Amino acid sequence: xxxxxxxxxxxxxxxxxxxxxxxxxxxxxxxxxxxxxxxxxxxxxxxxxxxxxxxxxxxxxxxxxxxxxxxxxxxxxxxxxxxxxxxxxxxxxxxxxxxxxxxxxxxxxxxxxxxxxxx
Amino acid sequence: xxxxxxxxxxxxxxxxxxxxxxxxxxxxxxxxxxxxxxxxxxxxxxxxxxxxxxxxxxxxxxxxxxxxxxxxxxxxxxxxxxxxxxxxxxxxxxxxxxxxxxxxxxxxxxxxxxxxxxxxxxxxxxxxxxxxxxxxxxxxxxxxxxxxxxxxxxxxxxxxxxxxxxxxxxxxxxxxxxxxxxxxxxxxxxxxxxxxxxxxxxxxxxxxxxxxxxxxxxxxxxxxxxxxxxxxxxxxxxxxxxxxxxxxxxxxxxxxxxxxxxxxxxxxxxxxxxxxxxxxxxxxxxxxxxxxxxxxxxxxxxxxxxxxx
Amino acid sequence: xxxxxxxxxxxxxxxxxxxxxxxxxxxxxxxxxxxxxxxxxxxxxxxxxxxxxxxxxxxxxxxxxxxxxxxxxxxxxxxxxxxxxxxxxxxxxxxxxxxxxxxxxxxxxxxxxxxxxxxxxxxxxxxxxxxxxxxxxxxxxxxxxxxxxxxxxxxxxxxxxxxxxxxxxxxxxxxxxxxxxxxxxxxxxxxxxxxxxxxxxxxxxxxxxxxxxxxxxxxxxxxxxxxxxxxxxxxxxxxxxxxxxxxxxxxxxxxxxxxxxxxxxxxxxxxxxxxxxxxxxxxxxxxxxxxxxxxxxxxxxxxxxxxxxxxxxxxxxxxxxxxxxxxxxxxxxxxxxxxxxxxxxxxxxxxxxxxxxxxxxxxxxxxxxxxxxxxxxxxxxxxxxxxxxxxxxxxxxxxxxxxxxxxxxxxxxxxxxxxxxxxxxxxxxxxxxxxxxxxxxxxxxxxxxxxxxxxxxxxxxxxxxxxxxxxxxxxxxxxxxxxxxxxxxxxxxxxxxxxxxxxxxxx
Numbered sequence: 001x002x003x004x005x006x007x008x009x010x011x012x013x014x015x016x017x018x019x020x021x022x023x024x025x026x027x028x029x030x031x032x033x034x035x036x037x038x039x040x041x042x043x044x045x046x047x048x049x050x051x052x053x054x055x056x057x058x059x060x061x062x063x064x065x066x067x068x069x070x071x072x073x074x075x076x077x078x079x080x081x082x083x084x085x086x087x088x089x090x091x092x093x094x095x096x097x098x099x100x101x102x103x104x105x106x107x108x109x110x111x112x113x114x115x116x117x118x119x
Numbered sequence: 120x121x122x123x124x125x126x127x128x129x130x131x132x133x134x135x136x137x138x139x140x141x142x143x144x145x146x147x148x149x150x151x152x153x154x155x156x157x158x159x160x161x162x163x164x165x166x167x168x169x170x171x172x173x174x175x176x177x178x179x180x181x182x183x184x185x186x187x188x189x190x191x192x193x194x195x196x197x198x199x200x201x202x203x204x205x206x207x208x209x210x211x212x213x214x215x216x217x218x219x220x221x222x223x224x225x226x227x228x229x230x231x232x233x234x235x236x237x238x239x240x241x242x243x244x245x246x247x248x249x250x251x252x253x254x255x256x257x258x259x260x261x262x263x264x265x266x267x268x269x270x271x272x273x274x275x276x277x278x279x280x281x282x283x284x285x286x287x288x289x290x291x292x293x294x295x296x297x298x299x300x301x302x303x304x305x306x307x308x309x310x311x312x313x314x315x316x317x318x319x320x321x322x323x324x325x326x327x328x329x330x331x332x333x334x335x336x337x338x339x340x341x342x343x344x345x346x347x348x349x350x351x352x353x354x355x356x357x358x359x360x361x362x363x364x365x366x367x368x369x370x371x372x373x374x375x376x377x378x379x380x381x382x383x384x385x386x387x388x389x390x391x392x393x394x395x396x397x398x399x400x401x402x403x404x405x406x407x408x409x410x411x412x413x414x415x416x417x418x419x420x421x422x423x424x425x426x427x428x
Numbered sequence: 429x430x431x432x433x434x435x436x437x438x439x440x441x442x443x444x445x446x447x448x449x450x451x452x453x454x455x456x457x458x459x460x461x462x463x464x465x466x467x468x469x470x471x472x473x474x475x476x477x478x479x480x481x482x483x484x485x486x487x488x489x490x491x492x493x494x495x496x497x498x499x500x501x502x503x504x505x506x507x508x509x510x511x512x513x514x515x516x517x518x519x520x521x522x523x524x525x526x527x528x529x530x531x532x533x534x535x536x537x538x539x540x541x542x543x544x545x546x547x548x549x550x551x552x553x554x555x556x557x558x559x560x561x562x563x564x565x566x567x568x569x570x571x572x573x574x575x576x577x578x579x580x581x582x583x584x585x586x587x588x589x590x591x592x593x594x595x596x597x598x599x600x601x602x603x604x605x606x607x608x609x610x611x612x613x614x615x616x617x618x619x620x621x622x623x624x625x626x627x628x629x630x631x632x633x634x635x636x637x638x639x640x641x642x643x644x645x646x647x648x649x650x651x652x653x654x655x656x657x658x659x660x661x662x663x664x665x666x667x668x669x670x671x672x673x674x675x676x677x678x679x680x681x682x683x684x685x686x687x688x689x690x691x692x693x694x695x696x697x698x699x700x701x702x703x704x705x706x707x708x709x710x711x712x713x714x715x716x717x718x719x720x721x722x723x724x725x726x727x728x729x730x731x732x733x734x735x736x737x738x739x740x741x742x743x744x745x746x747x748x749x750x751x752x753x754x755x756x757x758x759x760x761x762x763x764x765x766x767x768x769x770x771x772x773x774x775x776x777x778x779x780x781x782x783x784x785x786x787x788x789x790x791x792x793x794x795x796x797x798x799x800x801x802x803x804x805x806x807x808x809x810x811x812x813x814x815x816x817x818x819x820x821x822x823x824x825x826x827x828x829x830x831x832x833x834x835x836x837x838x839x840x841x842x843x844x845x846x847x848x849x850x851x852x853x854x855x856x857x858x859x860x861x862x863x864x865x866x867x868x869x870x871x872x873x874x875x876x877x878x879x880x881x882x883x884x885x886x887x888x889x890x891x892x893x894x895x896x897x898x899x900x901x902x903x904x905x906x907x908x909x910x911x912x913x914x915x916x917x918x919x920x921x922x923x924x925x926x927x928x929x930x931x932x933x934x935x
Contacts, residue, residue, distance in 0.1 A: 012509065035769035038666075041651045324906045332616065334909030340919055343907050350906075357902030 002045045002053060005060045011046035018045055019056075023119075024065035033059060070119045077117055091117065201246040204256075211259045214275055221272075223265040231289045232264055234282050296387050304387035308379025310405055313368030315376035319384040322360030328377070329364060342374040349382035352399040353392050359385070379404065519566045520573035521557065527890040528576050535580075540590035540631050541600070547877040549885045551579040552626075556633045562681035564643035565626040571917055575889050581878055581913065583620075585871060586627050589802075593628070596751050596800050597635045606751075606800035610791055610859075612759065614822060615871035617809035618914020624871060625755045628804055632753035637801065638683050638733055640675070642787060645758035646811065647671065649778045651767030654719075658782065664770065665782045672722035672783060676715040679729070684709060686750060693738040693746050696728045705744055708732055723782065730786075734798030752801035756787060758808040763818040763852045779851050791866055792858040817842065817849040821856035825868040828860055873911030876901060882913070886920045 001008045009018040019030040034041060037055050039048070048056075064072065080088035090097045094113045096106050112118075192198075196205035235243060237253050260282055263275055298304045303318045326347070328336040337343045350356045361381060365373045382401040386393060396402045410419035417423055533539050534551045552560065557578070560566065572578050580586070591600075598605035613621050625641075632639050647653065653671040657664045680687065687709040696702055699721065701714055708729060715725030738746035756762075762784050768776040778784050789795045790803050797803070807818075823840040832839050842848035859866040874882065880901045886892040894900055908915035 031769070032773050035773045036771050038656050038771065040654055041767065041769075043654070047654065324902055325910065326906060332909040332912075333906075334618070334912055334915050335616070340907065340915075340922055343909075347906060351903060354899055356906045357898070 002048060003057075004053060005057050009045045011044065013045050015039060015043045015045050015048065016041060019060075022060065022065050024063070024069040073119060074117060201244070201248060203244045204246050204248050204252070207244065208252075208256055208259070211256065211263070211278070214278060215259055215262060218263070218266060218272060218275060221270045222267045224267055226261070226265060229261070229265045230268070232260070232279070233284050233286075233288050234260055235284050239284055240282075298387055304384040306380040306382070306384030306387065308376045308381070308383060308404075310375040310379060311368045311372030311408065313365060313372035313376040315363060315365040315373065315380040317377065317380040317384045318362040319381065319388060320360045320362075321358060321388075324357040325360045327362055329366075337370060337374060339370070342370055345371075346374040346377040347381070348378050348399065349385055349396060349401040352401070353385065353389075353395055355385065355389075359388075375405070517568055519561070519568055521566065521578050523573050523575055525890075526574065526576040527888060529885065529888050532579065535582075535627070535630055535634070537599075537634050539582075540634065541587065541594045543587060545582050546584060546587050547875070548582050548881050549579050550582045551577055552630055553634065556630055559633050559639075559682045560626065560629060563629060563639055563641040563678050565629050565641070567622055567643075570623070571921070574891060574921070575885075579885075580623055580627055581620075581874065581882055583874065583878055585624060585869065589624075589628055590631055593631045593635055593637075593802065596802065597637075599635075604800075608796045608800055608803070609867070610803040610865060611805070611867045611869045612791075612822065612825065613804060613806040613869045613871060615809075616909075616912060618912045618918075619871040619873065620913045621806040621808070621871055622757055623913075625757060625804055625806055628753060628755060628802065632751075632802070633682075635751075636686055637751050637753050638679075638686055638749075639753045639755075640679055641682075641754075642675070642756045645756055645761040645808075648781060648784055649761050649766035649768070655768050655776075655781070657771075663780060665780055665785070666768065666776060667723045668781060668783050669719040669722045672726050673715055673719040675783075676712045676722060676726060676729070680709055680712045680716065687712060690732070690747050690749065691744045692732055693735050693742050693744065694728070694731055695739050695741055698724045699728055702728075704742075736798050749799045751799050752797050754787065754790060754797075754801065754803045756805040758811060759805045760807055760812040760815045760818050762788060763815045763821075764813065764849060777851060779855070788855060791855065793860075793865055794858075815852075816846060817852035820848055821852060822868060824856055825860065825866065826870075829868055834860075873905075873909065874913055874916065875911065876905060879905045879911045879916065882916060883920065892920060 001010060003009075004018070005022070007021070009021075016030050016034060019025050019033060020027065025033075031041065033056065034043070036059070037052055039052060077088070077091050081092055082088070087097050090109075091113050092115055094110050095102055096109045097113070100106065194202055194206050196202040196209070199205050234240075234257055237248070237250060240253055241248055260279060263279055266275065296305070301320075303320050306317045306319065308315050308317070326333045328346075333343055333346070337346060344351070347356060350359060350361075361384075363377055363380070365377055367373075368376070378401050382396050386396065386402070393402070412419055415422075529549075532549060532551050533545060534553050536553060539545055539550065554577070566572060566578070592609060594600045595604050596607050596609070613624055615621050629639050629641065642648070648668065648671055653668050653674075655666045655668050657666055688707050690708045691705060692702070692708065692711060696711075699711075699714060702711060711725060711732065712729050715722035715729075733749050733752060735746075735749060738744070762778045764778060765775040766778045766781060768781070770776050779788065790797075791805070807822075820840060820842045824834075827839055828834070842853065880896065880898075883892065883901050883904055884896050887894065887896050904916060904919050905911045907919045
């Protein structure tokens with residue numbers, strides 16, 4: 001098990017996929033992170049040197065991920081609601097925000113867009 | 120049919136009245152012993168008789184043998200829908216039975232005859248002859264045609280000739296393909312959507328397909344084998360070089376098109392191999408093609424699933 | 429039949445009928461009106477069915493049928509790490525069920541340049557098999573497991589190579605000791621390029637050369653081993669410590685005897701752990717223990733092996749170094765961008781990896797092997813990326829061999845507006861600056877004689893139950909596209925159809 005930013009990752013896992021577990025890190029960001037520290041794309045967590053772990057942790061702690069990112073997104077939505085914009089209303093109503101059709105296929109906004117939005 | 124028949128009767132009546140019709144229908148007098156009793160006499164003019172009951176009574180005692188009791192048509196097929204056609208058939212059948220004892224030869228050796236095509240025959244007899252019946256007539260013609268040429272009676276020959284269509288389409292024969300000046304024999308073959316042209320030269324067994332090696336073109340060993348089957352089954356694989364151009368279709372089609380083309384090219388070099396190749400099944404053309412899709416069908420024959428309501 | 433209504437009710441049909449038709453009034457409960465009979469309840473309107481789910485469905489709810497998910501089946505534990513790969517790469521060299529072939533010659537110092545043995549099947553020497561395995565000369569799917577023991581066809585190209593190796597070693601007259609021959613081996617799929625390398629390695633082991641191999645070029649550029657930049661290089665070069673370490677382990681395992689007999693003759697200030705007077709094997713093992721120093725160790729080993737005389741400060745007597753065989757399989761992978769990324773997320777060109785660059789620079793004119801040897805780089809067709817620049821480079825090489833001048837219009841050039849890689853084109857330019865140095869060797873099919881002996885080999889091993897005659901050989905030769913040996917093997921392995929009988933009548 002290797003600690004990266006306070007999270008324990010099993011040694012057998014791919015590092016790239018492990019990084020993607022953080023909220024706010026996807027395919028692109030994680031491959032860029034790897035490239036930045038010269039880690040090859042198929043690296044396993046166990047193959048990391050100590051210095052690389054520290055580097056990664058430092059880089060991750062500088063980034064806006066996990067709770068910071070969540071808070072930011074929620075704040076943005078809240079701002080939309082408070083200024084009374086159309087988008088804010090759609091958020092509050094549980095309807096799609098970006099002009100999608102509402103006749104079918106709006107499961108996700110129904111599930112997510114609430115008055116008390118959670119991420 | 121009923122309407123048709125009544126029409127025939129009307130025709131017959133007309134013929135009876137026309138003077139020219141005598142040449143076709145000879146009115147003969149029925150022999151006295153066959154003469155039916157009066158009460159049962161029925162002539163062609165039954166309906167006319169019915170409308171003119173005032174005709175004078177025939178005195179049988181005075182002119183018993185002079186006047187005809189009724190008009191008898193020369194042909195027994197007179198009352199059928201197509202009497203002339205049936206006459207022809209009967210005539211041919213009679214010939215066939217008459218000369219059935221004569222020696223015959225194989226169908227493939229018999230001289231090729233260009234019989235009337237169906238439309239032409241219909242014009243010839245002036246009657247609507249069904250396809251099936253014409254086929255049976257042609258069958259008899261073929262049988263008569265198989266009689267050994269030395270033993271054919273003049274009667275049969277003239278009869279057969281009357282069924283030939285004008286001109287002789289089989290007179291001009293295609294020149295048999297030959298090896299060209301540089302020793303190449305050309306063969307073409309088709310299968311499915313593919314067509315292949317093979318140039319066969321005597322050589323060492325080098326084979327190029329579209330300028331590439333056989334292995335490049337046909338990854339599957341089976342396809343390679345089927346492409347070269349004509350050469351392989353005659354054990355000529357290392358005696359000829361082949362330059363092959365093949366296009367269209369898929370891999371299997373191309374391979375089998377090459378088979379056919381190679382076999383044909385090989386026949387140009389060695390015509391004596393024909394029975395072997397025939398037995399190996401490489402010179403029979405597989406003319407099957409993909410059946411077209413029809414409107415209203417999902418595929419060629421498949422129908423959409425039928426759902427109630 | 430028992431009437432469903434009681435007599436009392438039958439006597440008052442009208443009341444019953446109205447009761448049945450009208451809904452029970454809420455003001456007069458049924459129970460109160462008919463306490464004794466059950467008929468009231470019976471004629472009452474049936475309990476209202478639950479409303480149709482669809483019409484009553486809440487707005488914006490999913491209408492799809494919820495199916496029960498299948499319970500996840502208990503899965504067997506996945507095999508341990510590396511086991512599947514090991515199974516994939518497993519190489520079986522012997523089949524005890526196959527028949528032993530009597531009188532088969534072995535590849536040895538005497539036979540390897542014997543022209544009279546051309547076109548025969550030769551066994552690989554049993555005592556060299558471990559070394560060959562160590563340098564990964566055998567590949568899976570080469571059907572070694574069909575026969576009793578591994579053996580190869582002694583082709584024309586093999587014989588020529590044997591003679592060349594003899595000459596470079598200096599054992600025969602007309603020797604060209606210390607000569608360096610560089611070749612790129614190409615050919616259609618299945619034409620025996622990898623086996624050609626295998627034969628070269630066997631001969632090199634027999635002649636006690638040092639053999640350095642890269643069995644799969646792809647592994648270096650596919651992003652599967654660690655890489656790190658070298659400080660202070662511009663453009664940045666990258667070192668692959670783990671891959672270098674693996675290379676060193678191959679070198680040590682395969683050339684243990686030779687390396688253990690040679691002592692270091694140069695100064696290596698970069699390597700702290702090295703004691704003076706240690707052998708080259710010890711030197712190489714430094715890199716095995718610590719991957720971080722693997723690359724400096726490899727460089728040190730390389731200079732040692734190419735040294736022609738001792739450095740000034742070394743006391744030990746200089747032992748002459750043997751010639752070297754350097755082989756590579758799958759050249760095309762090294763002729764483009766790698767999967768690795770630089771810090772700014774741009775892809776790294778393969779030639780910026782020092783490992784790759786080191787081996788590729790051997791092709792260029794300036795780089796040689798100090799004590800002579802053979803550089804054999806093979807292209808691969810079973811696993812090769814399409815690489816336009818390499819194709820053009822090989823065409824140029826072939827044209828050069830045929831004597832086409834680079835200035836002539838027939839000389840192949842990359843098409844205008846094509847994305848030919850300038851670095852690859854430069855590499856080929858540099859490797860061809862002097863005539864006749866880098867050669868292109870194109871392998872093609874076997875000749876008929878070689879095919880015959882190969883077919884006979886199958887028959888004698890018990891894999892083919894047919895009489896081997898000219899006709900059979902010719903047929904197999906044609907079917908395999910002119911004796912391409914890989915295809916020939918495929919054709920011979922197939923279950924044999926019964927021979928066509930029809931032809932015998934006319935033939």
